[in-house]
Amino acid sequence: MSDKKISSSSTAEYFSKNLQQVGFSSPTKAVLTTLKEAVDNALDACEEHGLAPEIKVEIERLGPGSIKNSERIRVVVDDNGPGIEADDLTKVFGEYLASSKFGRGRCTRGQQGIGISAATTWAQLTCAQGAKVTSKTKAMRKAVSGMVEVDIKNNKGVIKNRETFEWDRPSGTRVEFVFDGRIQVNGEAGILNYLLGTSLVNPHLTLHYRLPEQEWQKSPRVTSTLPVIPEATEPHPHTMKLGEFIAHSHLFGKVKVSGWLKKGFSRISDQVMNEMAKEPKNGLAKGIFDKNVDQLADGDFTKLFTAIQNTELKPPSTTSVLSIGEDAMSKSIQRIGKVDFFSVVTRKPTICDFKPVQVEVAIARLEERASEGDSPVQVLRFANRVPLQFDKSACAIVQAITSVNWRAYGLGQPKDALPQGPYIFAVSVVSPFIKFKNASKETIDASDELVEEIRRTLMQAGQKLSRYIKAEDKANDLEEKIRYIEQFGPILVEGLARITSAKEDQKIRAREGLMKILGRDANEAKNQVSEANRKLEIQKSKDVTEEEVEE
Amino acid sequence: MGLRTGNRKGGKAQNLIPQLSIDLCKKLLSDLEKGKRPVLHATKCALDNAIYNHKVGYLTPGNKKVATELNVSSVKKMSRAVFMLEILLRNIETGAVNTKRELYYISKGEIKGTPMLKPLDFTDQPESDDTIDFICELLESYREDMNCYANDRGGQTYSQQLVVTETLPDGDIATIDLSMLGTSPFQPKNRPQNLRLTAKKKIDFALIVESEGTANTLVANGFTKRNNCILMGSQGVPSNAVRGWSKLIQDHLKIPLYFFGDLDAYTMQNIYRTLKAGSAASLIRNQDYSAPDVRFLGVLPEDIKKYDLFDYPVRENDAQEMRSLKKADDALKNDPFFHDKKNKGVADILRWLLKNKRRCEQQAFFSVNPKDPTMPEKIILDKIKRGDFV
Numbered sequence: 001m002s003d004k005k006i007s008s009s010s011t012a013e014y015f016s017k018n019l020q021q022v023g024f025s026s027p028t029k030a031v032l033t034t035l036k037e038a039v040d041n042a043l044d045a046c047e048e049h050g051l052a053p054e055i056k057v058e059i060e061r062l063g064p065g066s067i068k069n070s071e072r073i074r075v076v077v078d079d080n081g082p083g084i085e086a087d088d089l090t091k092v093f094g095e096y097l098a099s100s101k102f103g104r105g106r107c108t109r110g111q112q113g114i115g116i117s118a119a120t121t122w123a124q125l126t127c128a129q130g131a132k133v134t135s136k137t138k139a140m141r142k143a144v145s146g147m148v149e150v151d152i153k154n155n156k157g158v159i160k161n162r163e164t165f166e167w168d169r170p171s172g173t174r175v176e177f178v179f180d181g182r183i184q185v186n187g188e189a190g191i192l193n194y195l196l197g198t199s200l201v202n203p204h205l206t207l208h209y210r211l212p213e214q215e216w217q218k219s220p221r222v223t224s225t226l227p228v229i230p231e232a233t234e235p236h237p238h239t240m241k242l243g244e245f246i247a248h249s250h251l252f253g254k255v256k257v258s259g260w261l262k263k264g265f266s267r268i269s270d271q272v273m274n275e276m277a278k279e280p281k282n283g284l285a286k287g288i289f290d291k292n293v294d295q296l297a298d299g300d301f302t303k304l305f306t307a308i309q310n311t312e313l314k315p316p317s318t319t320s321v322l323s324i325g326e327d328a329m330s331k332s333i334q335r336i337g338k339v340d341f342f343s344v345v346t347r348k349p350t351i352c353d354f355k356p357v358q359v360e361v362a363i364a365r366l367e368e369r370a371s372e373g374d375s376p377v378q379v380l381r382f383a384n385r386v387p388l389q390f391d392k393s394a395c396a397i398v399q400a401i402t403s404v405n406w407r408a409y410g411l412g413q414p415k416d417a418l419p420q421g422p423y424i425f426a427v428s429v430v431s432p433f434i435k436f437k438n439a440s441k442e443t444i445d446a447s448d449e450l451v452e453e454i455r456r457t458l459m460q461a462g463q464k465l466s467r468y469i470k471a472e473d474k475a476n477d478l479e480e481k482i483r484y485i486e487q488f489g490p491i492l493v494e495g496l497a498r499i500t501s502a503k504e505d506q507k508i509r510a511r512e513g514l515m516k517i518l519g520r521d522a523n524e525a526k527n528q529v530s531e532a533n534r535k536l537e538i539q540k541s542k543d544v545t546e547e548e549v550e551e
Numbered sequence: 552m553g554l555r556t557g558n559r560k561g562g563k564a565q566n567l568i569p570q571l572s573i574d575l576c577k578k579l580l581s582d583l584e585k586g587k588r589p590v591l592h593a594t595k596c597a598l599d600n601a602i603y604n605h606k607v608g609y610l611t612p613g614n615k616k617v618a619t620e621l622n623v624s625s626v627k628k629m630s631r632a633v634f635m636l637e638i639l640l641r642n643i644e645t646g647a648v649n650t651k652r653e654l655y656y657i658s659k660g661e662i663k664g665t666p667m668l669k670p671l672d673f674t675d676q677p678e679s680d681d682t683i684d685f686i687c688e689l690l691e692s693y694r695e696d697m698n699c700y701a702n703d704r705g706g707q708t709y710s711q712q713l714v715v716t717e718t719l720p721d722g723d724i725a726t727i728d729l730s731m732l733g734t735s736p737f738q739p740k741n742r743p744q745n746l747r748l749t750a751k752k753k754i755d756f757a758l759i760v761e762s763e764g765t766a767n768t769l770v771a772n773g774f775t776k777r778n779n780c781i782l783m784g785s786q787g788v789p790s791n792a793v794r795g796w797s798k799l800i801q802d803h804l805k806i807p808l809y810f811f812g813d814l815d816a817y818t819m820q821n822i823y824r825t826l827k828a829g830s831a832a833s834l835i836r837n838q839d840y841s842a843p844d845v846r847f848l849g850v851l852p853e854d855i856k857k858y859d860l861f862d863y864p865v866r867e868n869d870a871q872e873m874r875s876l877k878k879a880d881d882a883l884k885n886d887p888f889f890h891d892k893k894n895k896g897v898a899d900i901l902r903w904l905l906k907n908k909r910r911c912e913q914q915a916f917f918s919v920n921p922k923d924p925t926m927p928e929k930i931i932l933d934k935i936k937r938g939d940f941v
């Protein structure tokens with residue numbers, strides 16, 4: 001999006017023609033994307049205002065749809081967030097790029113200011129009605145409701161049937177879309193998986209949901225601590241391409257180049273600029289830093305850009321990332337089903353490709369899936385706490401998982417494939433600048449550095465997990481050994497005695513001897529069980545630090 | 552029984568097996584009485600324990616043993632072995648014989664009748680087969696001497712001169728004159744030790760043909776009418792019956808033996824090598840189950856040019872042949888048979904196959920003169936006369 005500033009009036013037209021690029025490429029995806037955009041916004045808004053989110057999701061079938069293979073669907077997302085000022089409703093739901101959060105460098109779910117307007121457009125195009133919105137902020141005495149539509153020609157929102165009324169809460173937003181789509185409840189790209197993933201990485205969320213022909217379900221929050229959203233960080237210049245660099249300048253316009261560089265990027269200081277100016281190889285025009293940004297010619301940008309790329313800069317700071325945390329994840333993971341055991345790892349924030357990143361992994365074995373011994377594990381992917389459900393194979397997360405040798409940790413794994421068994425692998429990547437493979441934000445770009453960082457996190461989680469598996473294996477082993485001794489001991493001695501026509505007393509002595517020998521084996525196994533359990537207890541009791549795990 | 556002589560160097564003779572078994576079990580029992588962990592030693596039957604000496608002529612076992620110690624993990628295997636041994640000893644005592652599959656069912660029957668034995672139960676035949684093989688390795692005995700016979704295939708034999716005298720288990724003697732069988736073949740059994748071979752008239756050579764069908768064709772076209780010979784179809788990888796029978800022909804008749812089959816890596820390694828020198832898996836029985844005198848008549852690489860034969864490149868999707876080619880490299884490095892300088896001719900063919908990645912089937916001889924059905928016969932006789940074999 002960034003290499004070209006789209007003029008405001010053509011924006012809506014552009015997106016209405018290219019909705020497939022932003023998640024509306026099939027009826028099934030249309031449902032999921034609409035749901036996702038609304039829930040993301042609700043969560044972002046609550047977090048920003050320090051409110052514990054309580055969200056209600058309702059999905060209904062209304063009848064056959066107008067496009068092929070579709071049904072008329074109603075999606076309602078209702079939150080207890082800060083609400084939206086009455087005058088802003090048309091901007092939020094009916095205007096593209098109005099929020100201009102773009103490039104702010106925060107770990108929020110929303111990044112572009114496109115999401116919810118695209119959902120409105122889709123509803124408008126397929127069912128001729130926009131977003132039915134109700135909202136109230138604390139400051140408003142009454143709630144406002146109305147139907148917001150996108151005026152596609154002018155990229156402006158319009159509100160119809162505007163009403164005000166008393167609402168049952170101090171603040172919140174309720175948005176309803178009726179559109180053509182297709183409901184897929186189960187499977188990797190299913191709605192349930194989305195809801196499951198969302199509750200997993202949002203331990204502070206209380207989620208109510210009702211799917212078609214089903215009862216209301218409630219998944220209460222497992223922590224009341226809200227995530228602290230770190231201050232925004234500016235992009236590191238080494239992460240940019242020339243086009244992005246120039247586009248970035250347009251956001252500033254009439255300021256001095258030095259001001260733009262200092263404010264608009266991280267790690268560029270006066271000292272850095274002095275050095276760049278002095279370096280003859282850079283060939284920078286004299287006084288370029290004192291010019292206004294909009295006075296620069298294309299050639300100036302290129303020189304400036306190259307000069308910056310050739311200058312050594314401090315890596316960006318990692319304080320702008322946000323983590324769910326091992327404690328919260330440990331609690332949250334219990335929400336996805338009955339869990340036998342699990343392991344969670346939160347890595348320290350780090351820098352990959354000059355961008356601050358933090359990776360977290362949770363692996364759990366689910367009790368009710370014990371029969372799925374040789375199907376691949378279920379992978380839940382998250383980018384800035386948003387579940388990713390499509391284009392799995394190219395994703396950095398999946399590549400990292402398949403690159404780990406899970407057999408070493410006691411899991412089955414065919415060559416170059418996902419491990420197998422009744423496990424859920426949840427991998428969350430948080431970064432103010434996540435690089436996606438495409439505009440619909442479904443796959444995290446698999447750069448070597450990022451894959452390696454995810455891989456390390458996975459291996460730590462694998463090590464923790466293997467303690468459980470080992471302890472269980474040893475216990476099974478012991479059980480089997482004891483059973484073997486009881487079963488085969490007498491058979492063996494009887495058989496030998498018959499072939500050799502041995503006497504009764506010989507038989508008794510042999511049986512005793514055999515039990516002694518096998519008993520020694522069993523004792524050995526018993527010791528191994530206690531040892532495995534001891535290690536596991538240590539792991540559980542104290543939070544194992546990285547060093548200890550990487551023994 | 553009483554027919555066994557017990558002086559063979561290969562597998563232990565059958566009359567020794569009961570005593571050997573009792574001794575082994577006694578040792579186990581007395582170890583147990585002392586609370587000592589018994590250890591069983593079996594000859595390692597693998598290529599890295601195979602020795603080849605062309606004066607001996609077949610692969611023999613080296614000194615490597617596989618030790619099985621009694622512990623919780625092996626107690627099941629040992630219990631099964633003792634259980635199966637009892638059945639086999641009973642068969643030897645009564646003279647009853649069985650196939651492996653029958654023994655599988657016999658053991659299932661035994662277990663069904665005795666609840667205590669339930670844990671021994673075999674879930675499928677490979678499990679009981681393994682148990683039988685384990686016993687044979689422990690006692691260094693032939694499975695046949697345990698009265699256990701595989702349902703052996705191949706070896707259909709035609710001759711106008713050969714006479715077979717068979718001593719039956721009850722002592723009766725049966726005489727089979729192969730010339731009386733018309734176009735029906737004689738089917739050798741996998742207990743060649745009970746057979747005696749004689750020739751009504753001097754026999755010049757024996758020809759073993761890889762393809763059963765081609766052997767049949769040669770006979771139908773009059774090969775055995777026109778030549779004083781023995782003609783046998785091996786039906787692919789030679790079974791114990793084919794191997795024992797070939798060895799018998801070699802020993803009793805002292806005539807030249809020729810093998811005629813495809814020119815490909817599979818035939819060289821799996822069929823011809825096994826026929827001539829036995830296999831690594833059967834180290835303890837190669838003595839009686841290989842015919843070291845047999846020569847490779849063709850198809851030879853030079854035959855392709857000489858007779859302008861149809862050959863073709865090995866196809867990528869021919870999994871068996873691709874695997875064999877891969878193994879050929881390994882065989883040239885590690886198989887003592889291909890190492891021996893006496894077998895340089897065969898090793899050279901393998902090298903040629905590796906290099907050219909082509910194959911030529913035995914039936915290609917039928918393309919030389921399509922109008923003359925006896926053309927393959929003429930070529931074979933010509934090759935024998937000219938010493939055109941390795």
Ligand SMILES: Nc1ncnc2c1ncn2[C@@H]1O[C@H](COP(=O)(O)OP(=O)(O)OP(=O)(O)O)[C@@H](O)[C@H]1O
Nearest residue numbers: 041042045092099101110111112113114115116173
């Ligand atoms: N439920 C809500 N409660 C409060 N504010 C909201 C709500 N939904 C949207 N907003 C406001 O409207 C803005 C625009 O939302 P929109 O989804 O279009 O863009 P975004 O979330 O910033 O980026 P993205 O296009 O990546 O979703 C948000 O940034 C937020 O300020």
Ligand SMILES: [Mg+2]
Nearest residue numbers: 041110115116
């Ligand atoms: Mg949004």
